[in-house]
Structure formats: C-alpha cells, structure tokens
Amino acid sequence: MAAPSNPRPWRSLVVLFVLLVGLAAWAFWPGHSLTPKLGLDLSGGTQVILTPQPITAGQPITDVQIQQAQEIIRKRVNGLGVTEAEISIVGSNIMVSVPGVTSDRLVELVGRTALLDFRAVQDELPPQPAAPQPTPTPSPSATAPSPTQTPIPTASATKSASASLNLADTASPSPSPSPTTSPTTSPTPAPSPSPSPTVKPVLEIVQSPNNDAAYQEKVLALDCTNPETAAGGSPDDPTLWLGTCLQGGGLKYNLQPAFIRGTNVASASAQPPQNGVGGWSVNLTFDSEGAKALTEASQKLVALPECQVGTPGPCNAFAIVLDGVVVSSPRFNQAIIGGNASITGDFTKQSAEDLANVLNYGALPVKLEISEVTSVSPTLGADQLRGGIIAGIIGLVLVMLYLLLYYRALGLVAGASLILAGGMTYTAFVGMGNSTGLALTLAAIAGAIVSIGITADSFIVYFERIRDEIRDGKSLRQATDAGWSRARRTLLAADFVSLLAAIVLFFLAIGGVQGFAFALGLTTVIDVIVAFLFTRPLVVLFGRTSWMQRGSVLTGLDPRRLGGHSLVMSTTKGRKSVAATKAQASAEKNVDANEEGEL
Amino acid sequence: MGLGSLGRRLYSGEASINFVGRRKMWYLISAAILLVAIAALLIRGLNLGIEFRGGAEFRLPSPTCSVEQARSTASAAAGGEAIVTQTGAGDIRVQVPPIDTKTSTEVVKALSAECGVPAGDIQTQLVGPSWGGEITKKALVALVVFLLLVAIFLAIYFEWRMALAALVALIHDIVITVGIYALTGLEVTPATVIGFLTILGYSLYDTVVVFDKVKENTRGITGQSVMTYSEAANLAVNQTLVRSINTSIVALLPVVAIIVVGAGLLGAGTLLDLAVALLVGMLAGAYSSLTIATVLLAQLKESQPEMKALAQRVRGRRAAGRTKEGEEGVALPDSGGRVQPKKQVRSKRPKRG
Numbered sequence: 001m002a003a004p005s006n007p008r009p010w011r012s013l014v015v016l017f018v019l020l021v022g023l024a025a026w027a028f029w030p031g032h033s034l035t036p037k038l039g040l041d042l043s044g045g046t047q048v049i050l051t052p053q054p055i056t057a058g059q060p061i062t063d064v065q066i067q068q069a070q071e072i073i074r075k076r077v078n079g080l081g082v083t084e085a086e087i088s089i090v091g092s093n094i095m096v097s098v099p100g101v102t103s104d105r106l107v108e109l110v111g112r113t114a115l116l117d118f119r120a121v122q123d124e125l126p127p128q129p130a131a132p133q134p135t136p137t138p139s140p141s142a143t144a145p146s147p148t149q150t151p152i153p154t155a156s157a158t159k160s161a162s163a164s165l166n167l168a169d170t171a172s173p174s175p176s177p178s179p180t181t182s183p184t185t186s187p188t189p190a191p192s193p194s195p196s197p198t199v200k201p202v203l204e205i206v207q208s209p210n211n212d213a214a215y216q217e218k219v220l221a222l223d224c225t226n227p228e229t230a231a232g233g234s235p236d237d238p239t240l241w242l243g244t245c246l247q248g249g250g251l252k253y254n255l256q257p258a259f260i261r262g263t264n265v266a267s268a269s270a271q272p273p274q275n276g277v278g279g280w281s282v283n284l285t286f287d288s289e290g291a292k293a294l295t296e297a298s299q300k301l302v303a304l305p306e307c308q309v310g311t312p313g314p315c316n317a318f319a320i321v322l323d324g325v326v327v328s329s330p331r332f333n334q335a336i337i338g339g340n341a342s343i344t345g346d347f348t349k350q351s352a353e354d355l356a357n358v359l360n361y362g363a364l365p366v367k368l369e370i371s372e373v374t375s376v377s378p379t380l381g382a383d384q385l386r387g388g389i390i391a392g393i394i395g396l397v398l399v400m401l402y403l404l405l406y407y408r409a410l411g412l413v414a415g416a417s418l419i420l421a422g423g424m425t426y427t428a429f430v431g432m433g434n435s436t437g438l439a440l441t442l443a444a445i446a447g448a449i450v451s452i453g454i455t456a457d458s459f460i461v462y463f464e465r466i467r468d469e470i471r472d473g474k475s476l477r478q479a480t481d482a483g484w485s486r487a488r489r490t491l492l493a494a495d496f497v498s499l500l501a502a503i504v505l506f507f508l509a510i511g512g513v514q515g516f517a518f519a520l521g522l523t524t525v526i527d528v529i530v531a532f533l534f535t536r537p538l539v540v541l542f543g544r545t546s547w548m549q550r551g552s553v554l555t556g557l558d559p560r561r562l563g564g565h566s567l568v569m570s571t572t573k574g575r576k577s578v579a580a581t582k583a584q585a586s587a588e589k590n591v592d593a594n595e596e597g598e599l
Numbered sequence: 600m601g602l603g604s605l606g607r608r609l610y611s612g613e614a615s616i617n618f619v620g621r622r623k624m625w626y627l628i629s630a631a632i633l634l635v636a637i638a639a640l641l642i643r644g645l646n647l648g649i650e651f652r653g654g655a656e657f658r659l660p661s662p663t664c665s666v667e668q669a670r671s672t673a674s675a676a677a678g679g680e681a682i683v684t685q686t687g688a689g690d691i692r693v694q695v696p697p698i699d700t701k702t703s704t705e706v707v708k709a710l711s712a713e714c715g716v717p718a719g720d721i722q723t724q725l726v727g728p729s730w731g732g733e734i735t736k737k738a739l740v741a742l743v744v745f746l747l748l749v750a751i752f753l754a755i756y757f758e759w760r761m762a763l764a765a766l767v768a769l770i771h772d773i774v775i776t777v778g779i780y781a782l783t784g785l786e787v788t789p790a791t792v793i794g795f796l797t798i799l800g801y802s803l804y805d806t807v808v809v810f811d812k813v814k815e816n817t818r819g820i821t822g823q824s825v826m827t828y829s830e831a832a833n834l835a836v837n838q839t840l841v842r843s844i845n846t847s848i849v850a851l852l853p854v855v856a857i858i859v860v861g862a863g864l865l866g867a868g869t870l871l872d873l874a875v876a877l878l879v880g881m882l883a884g885a886y887s888s889l890t891i892a893t894v895l896l897a898q899l900k901e902s903q904p905e906m907k908a909l910a911q912r913v914r915g916r917r918a919a920g921r922t923k924e925g926e927e928g929v930a931l932p933d934s935g936g937r938v939q940p941k942k943q944v945r946s947k948r949p950k951r952g
Contacts, residue, residue, distance in 0.1 A: 395853025453850025508741035
C-alpha cells in the first residue's frame with residue numbers, strides 16, 4: 001500500500017519508450033502494411049456463413065467433418081482465383097470472407113454441393129506437362145465435332161459379368177486403385193483454421209468446345225505432377241471438353257463433354273462384399289434421364305479398347321469428375337440397361353463410402369446450409385470506416401476538451417495520455433493485421449471509441465485522488481504519491497474486470513462480438529500501460545515544477561479551490577502548518593460538536 | 600468550474616447527498632423502472648433484427664426511387680412482404696422474409712433497375728434464422744461465464760456482499776437497457792447485443808471504483824463509534840461523486856459522437872445500434888453504481904452483527920449528544936451533511952474514549 005517513496009519517473013518513461021519502439025518495430029517492420037487490415041464491413045466484400053448440417057438427420061457433426069468441409073470450401077474458393085479469401089471456423093460454422101468483391105458466384109459456389117459429372121475419357125496422359133510423348137498428333141478426331149462415335153468393333157467387350165460397371169482402375173501408374181480416398185485425406189490437412197493469405201497455386205483446368213489442336217496443346221501443357229494443385233476446386237462446365245488431372249495428381253485426362261450430370265445420380269451407397277467375395281463396391285441409382293444417358297454411353301464405350309496411358313483414345317473408361325478433377329475413372333464391363341449400376345474394384349469400406357458420399361453430396365462430408373450472406377460494397381465500407389474515424393476523433397477531441405477545462409494542466413497530461421493510448425491502439429491493430437491477419441471491423445472501432453471513456457476514467461480516478469489528498473492537507477508531492485497508490489489499486493481492479501469481460505467474450509462469443517472484445521481487451525491493457533508508464537511519471541514530473549507547486553488556478557490543483565491548504569506552505573512546513581479553509585473548519589466543527597456531545 | 604468546489608464540499612462532507620439513507624426511494628424508483636422495463640419486454644417484446652429472425656436486407660445508397668416503389672419492387676421479386684425504410688443518410692433499406700440466394704440476386708437486379716443503383720453498390724445481407732440464434736446463445740454462455748468469474752473475483756477482492764451488490768446493479772442495468780429497447784421498439788441487432796455486453800463491463804467497472812472507496816472508508820470502521828457503515832458508504836459515494844459525474848460525461852461524449860455521426864452520416868448500422876445501447880446502459884450504470892449498488896451493499900452490511908452493534912453505538916452516542924435526533928436509527932438524517940463526520944486529518948481524529 002505504501003506509496004513508492006521514491007518514484008522514478010524517468011525510468012518509467014524509458015521503459016515505456018523501449019516498449020513503444022518494440023511495438024512500432026513489430027507493427028511497422030519494413031515490408032509490412034502501415035495500415036490495419038480492414039474487415040469486410042469496412043473494405044467491402046462478401047461474407048458467407050455456412051452451418052454444417054448432418055447428412056442423415058440426428059447425427060452429430062464432428063470437428064473433423066467441419067475441418068474437411070472447410071478444406072473443400074477453401075479449394076473451391078481458391079479455384080475461383082480469388083485472392084485473400086479467408087475460410088475460418090467460427091464456432092460450429094464455417095465463415096468465408098472474400099474482401100473487395102461482391103460476388104454472387106461466390107455464394108453459389110461455396111454453398112452448393114460440389115459439381116459432379118460423368119465424362120467419357122478421350123485420352124489418358126502422363127502427368128508431366130508438354131511431355132515429348134507421341135500422343136497429340138494422331139488424334140483421329142482433331143476437329144470432329146462429335147468424336148464419340150468411333151465404331152470400333154465390339155471385341156473387347158467384357159470379361160466379368162457380375163456387376164454392371166466395374167472399376168477396373170485403368171491400368172494406371174497412379175497411386176492406389178481407389179483414388180476416392182481423397183475427400184477425407186485431402187492434400188492440405190487443415191494447417192490452421194484461419195487465413196490463407198496467399199492463394200495456393202490452382203490447377204488451371206483446360207476447357208474448350210472442341211477437341212481442337214489449340215485445346216490439345218493446352219491439355220498437354222497441364223502439369224499434373226503436383227498433388228497440391230491437382231486437389232481440385234475449379235468447377236468445370238459440363239458441356240465443354242475438359243483437360244484435367246486425377247485428384248491428387250499422377251495422371252492427366254482429356255475428357256469429352258459430360259454424358260451424365262451429378263444431379264442425375266439418384267442415390268449412391270457403399271456395399272459390403274457379396275457373399276464375402278471380392279471387395280467393397282459402390283451402388284449407383286440414376287434417375288430416368290441419367291439411366292438413358294448411361295445406357296447410351298455404356299453401349300458406346302464398352303465397344304472401345306481399354307485405356308492405355310499415352311495411347312490416343314477414345315477408349316473404354318469414363319471419369320467421375322468432381323469440381324474439375326477426376327476422382328475415379330472406371331471402365332464399363334458391359335452395357336448398362338436400366339438405371340442401376342455398381343462400381344466394383346479394389347475398394348475398402350472407407351474408400352467405398354467416400355466415393356458414395358462424393359456421388360451423393362459432392363465431396364462435402366456434411367450438408368452446408370447458408371446461414372448468412374453479407375455483402376458490403378467497397379464504397380459503403382469506406383463510408384463506414386470514415387464515419388467510425390470521424391466519430392472517434394470527435395469523441396477524442398470532446399473528451400480532451402472536457403478534461404482540459406476541468407483539470408487544466410493535469411488535463412494536458414490526460415490529453416497526451418489519450419493520444420498516446422490512441423496511437424498505441426492503432427499500432428497494435430496494424431501489428432495484429434500484419435502478424436495474425438486479425439482485421440479491424442466496425443465493431444472493433446466501436447470498442448476502441450467506447451474505450452476512450454474508460455481510459456480517460458483512469459486519469460480521472462487518479463486526479464480525483466490527488467485532489468482528495470490535497471484536501472486532506474498533503475503537499476502536492478505527497479498527494480501525487482499517496483493518490484497514486486490508492487488510484488493504482490482501483491485502476492487495476494476495475495481494469496481487471498474489463499479485461500475479464502473482454503477475454504471471456506473473445507473466447508466464448510462469435511461474430512462481431514469477438515472483434516469488439518478484442519478491441520476492448522487491447523485498449524484495457526494499453527490503458528494500464530499508459531497509466532503506469534506515462535501518466536503517472538508525467539504527473540510526478542509536473543508536480544516537481546515550481547509552477548505546479550505554487551498551485552496556480554491553471555494547474556487544476558489549486559488548493560484554495562480544492563479546499564486544501566497552501567501548497568507552498570505545506571511543502572516547506574509540512575502538514576502541521578495547515579491553514580485550513582473555512583469549509584474545512586466548519587466541517588470540523590460539526591464533528592467536534594458530535595464528539596463533545598458524547599462526553 | 601463549479602464541480603471543483605462542489606467536489607471539495609462533497610469530499611469534506613460539507614455538502615452531502617444522502618444516497619444510502621434514501622434506500623426506500625431508490626428501491627422504489629428502480630422497482631418502478633424495472634417494472635416498466637419488464638412489462639414492456641413481456642408485452643411488446645423486442646424488435647429483433649433480421650439477424651435473429653432470418654431474412655434478407657438490402658441497402659441502396661442514394662436511390663432514385665421512392666420508398667413505395669422500392670417496396671412494391673422488392674415484394675414482387677422476393678415473393679413476400681417487404682419492409683422498406685429510409686435511413687437518416689437517405690439510403691433505402693429493404694427487408695424481406697427469408698429467401699434463397701437465387702431470389703436474392705433477382706431482388707438485387709430488380710431494385711437496381713428500379714432505383715438506379717448499380718447492383719454492385721447494393722449491400723445485401725441474407726440470414727438464416729439459426730445464425731442469429733447461435734450468436735445470442737454464445738453471447739449468453741459468455742455472459743454467464745463472465746458473471747461467475749467476476750463474482751468470484753469481486754468476492755475475493757472485496758467480499759461476497761459487494762460482489763452480490765455489484766451483480767444486482769449489473770442485472771438492474773441490463774434489464775433497464777433491454778426494457779428501453781422493448782419500449783421504444785428500437786431494433787435489436789448483433790451490434791446491440793455487443794452494446795449490452797459492453798454495459799456489463801462498464802457497469803461493473805463503475806461499481807468497482809465506488810466500492811473501492813467504500814472499502815477504503817470502512818476499513819477498521821468497527822473500531823470507532825462516530826459513523827455507521829451506511830454513513831461511511833454514503834461518504835464514499837459522495838467522495839467519488841465528482842469522479843462518477845466526470846467519468847460518465849467522459850464516457851458518454853464518445854458515445855454521443857458515435858450517435859451523431861452514425862445518425863447523420865451513416866444511417867442505421869453497427870455503430871449506431873451499439874451506441875444507443877451504450878448510451879442507455881451507461882446512464883443506467885452511472886445511476887445504479889451510485890444508488891442501488893451502494894444502497895444494497897449498505898443494507899447487506901448493516902445486517903451483520905458487528906455493524907448492528909456499531910450502529911447501536913453511534914446511535915447511543917448521538918442520542919446522548921442530541922435529543923432531537925430521536926429514532927432516526929441507521930438511516931442518515933434528512934438534513935444532509937450537517938452531522939456527517941468528515942474524513943479527518945489524522946491529528947484531528949478523536950482520541951478520547
């Protein structure tokens with residue numbers, strides 16, 4: 001409790017200086033942005049909040065599923081070529097924020113289940129770009145508009161009878177025979193739930209209305225060796241030719257326009273081995289349109305030779321394409337009449353279920369419901385920012401004027417402290433934006449503006465304590481010390497409550513509340529730093545000047561007005577020499593009266 | 600400045616506002632306000648924003664169409680009744696019942712054509728009803744956790760009676776603020792919820808400052824017989840009164856700035872929603888930390904045996920000195936500060952026993 005008998009204001013100021021230099025260096029490190037990162041509501045952009053729903057009602061949604069969904073959405077958004085998209089998990093929701101643009105396409109894209117289509121394989125190619133392979137030239141259908149017919153004799157029809165369509169895994173040099181494990185073991189294993197400031201290289205799928213030379217050249221130039229880029233995410237136009245990769249890389253395809261859309265799949269399910277023989281399979285049911293298309297396509301394809309990498313097609317395989325990449329490319333064992341088919345092959349339970357899920361819902365492990373879409377035009381965002389800044393400046397100026405009027409010289413100290421606190425808050429926001437990607441939102445600005453009052457209150461509490469001590473007859477020097485030791489305790493207790501509120505809100509609440517809580521917590525900490533390392537030492541230094549000690553009206557600590565005694569006298573003679581004011585004397589008389597009464 | 604000399608008089612006890620003694624009055628005032636607030640809440644309910652109801656909102660900056668045109672256009676495109684309002688800044692705000700993203704695009708197109716606003720400038724917000732509910736749920740969980748933690752902290756730093764009094768004052772403030780929203784029909788948005796949450800922090804902060812003074816003034820109070828706990832607490836409130844007034848003014852200035860700028864430049868939006876909640880809550884907070892919190896604390900403390908004994912002693916001593924004082928008891932005399940002991944210089948303190 002004892003006031004520091006020998007306050008060392010200069011030391012505090014040096015500590016503060018070091019702290020400020022450190023803060024500034026951290027925030028404004030060369031190459032960093034000099035302004036805070038702005039949230040969507042200030043910079044303009046689109047924010048979509050998606051709430052995962054279980055595919056079968058009543059099932060709980062696991063964190064893993066949410067993370068998978070996040071990854072898949074990240075791929076899709078990156079596939080749009082949008083920079084600085086942020087896909088984060090908020091509570092049990094997924095929040096997609098795309099600054100700068102307001103895009104309907106984004107909303108459509110992230111919310112829907114993935115785009116799925118079935119395409120006949122024209123060529124299977126090695127994954128390397130523009131390889132010195134002989135493939136391109138002899139393509140029989142260089143300019144043919146409908147290249148699918150190629151009536152090759154029905155020689156290599158089938159070898160198995162069992163199921164209708166059989167995952168024969170296309171003699172591939174590619175990884176495992178069940179490429180469909182991909183949705184779960186997506187190549188980017190959720191590094192962090194937060195921003196991907198730099199977009200990963202995206203697979204540039206090639207599309208063209210015709211299988212012409214220019215298109216083929218581009219297909220050949222495709223690089224399918226990088227598993228990251230071949231993760232998918234760019235939805236393809238099903239009516240066009242498509243040059244793309246096997247999901248996860250390893251194989252390249254030239255695919256014909258889709259013969260069945262994903263919407264034609266009525267249902268898909270994983271089937272355990274029949275009679276304990278063979279592996280798992282995936283059963284597919286198509287709607288009538290799909291069934292018809294399947295019959296046609298299977299009749300055509302089954303007649304073609306088996307696909308060989310590097311051998312020009314067309315050949316007997318079709319590709320299941322999800323969001324622009326091939327997840328599986330089975331071949332037909334026989335023509336399929338009726339809408340039921342099954343894909344057999346070297347499936348495990350897991351991979352069969354994954355493929356069935358892809359076929360049912362796209363790659364998302366959960367259904368996504370769009371909970372909120374907010375789009376703010378950049379102009380409106382700029383208006384909001386300007387409004388916030390204007391309100392902040394007006395608030396700050398008003399508060400400083402009031403403090404100056406009321407506390408005079410001390411008000412100057414308070415004003416300087418407020419400006420310092422404001423500067424530190426700004427710097428901290430710049431630093432947070434640079435290092436953690438935390439964005440300044442309107443709610444955070446509101447929090448910062450509100451905190452002007454709370455910060456100023458710290459000074460008010462201190463100054464009022466000093467005045468109280470002077471009223472008690474202490475010298476200015478004693479008053480600044482004793483006042484501080486009392487005010488300090490109050491400040492710490494009160495600020496602790498604010499900080500507690502901020503921390504609890506930050507970790508438990510969601511949405512705008514979080515940004516607000518962050519601003520509140522940050523400004524509270526800054527308040528404590530400023531009060532301890534700036535305001536207090538400055539008041540001590542002020543108190544040492546002879547001008548302050550003379551106690552002019554302008555100091556704000558005029559003992560005559562406060563009801564204390566002359567500061568000059570007290571500093572020389574101490575408190576015994578109190579020349580009590582009339583008010584004090586009269587107040588004392590009251591007490592004396594009481595005390596006499598007791599006798 | 601008048602406050603400076605008022606501060607002196609309040610500090611010395613020369614001038615004193617009897618907060619603690621007018622217990623019944625404060626309770627009555629608060630009860631009346633709370634009753635109105637709760638009644639309004641029950642009868643009128645809160646005007647929840649689309650974030651809580653679900654729906655879509657479109658904001659059109661500088662439109663060329665009338666409100667009526669916008670209403671019919673939006674209603675037709677959205678297939679539901681549209682609520683259209685003009686904001687202070689001249690923007691038009693259109694709210695429609697929940698629609699899907701496709702319909703939303705159509706509404707934007709229709710409004711864009713009708714009102715001459717480029718589609719890209721139209722701010723849209725589409726909310727499923729579950730999202731606002733989740734925000735609220737999370738905020739409520741945060742609120743409960745915060746209240747528990749803060750109660751523990753206050754109980755340790757002060758004592759449980761102060762914690763209880765502070766929390767009652769806090770709930771008092773929140774109910775009043777929410778009640779005012781019900782009464783005025785102001786829209787409750789997530790930003791408003793943020794405002795409510797801030798009031799938590801602010802109201803407690805304010806109370807902590809007052810209680811800290813009470814704690815200081817009542818240290819070792821049972822060792823004397825000059826003033827009762829209530830009187831000491833009242834002195835503390837008076838001594839921090841100037842600070843409370845100053846703090847309230849200083850805290851409200853930025854909030855008022857937000858309201859003026861928000862209403863004048865921006866129209867309805869996050870800032871304005873938040874600031875209105877803050878304005879009401881801060882006024883309630885300043886009132887309650889001076890009255891309800893301290894009054895309740897004094898009442899709780901006075902029921903302690905040692906405080907009762909103290910009050911007895913003080914009464915006895917006063918009765919001996921002044922016959923007129925009579926049965927005033929624990930409550931402070933109505934005359935204000937005349938008999939209120941001032942905080943004395945140590946050398947002047949009574950030494951006789």
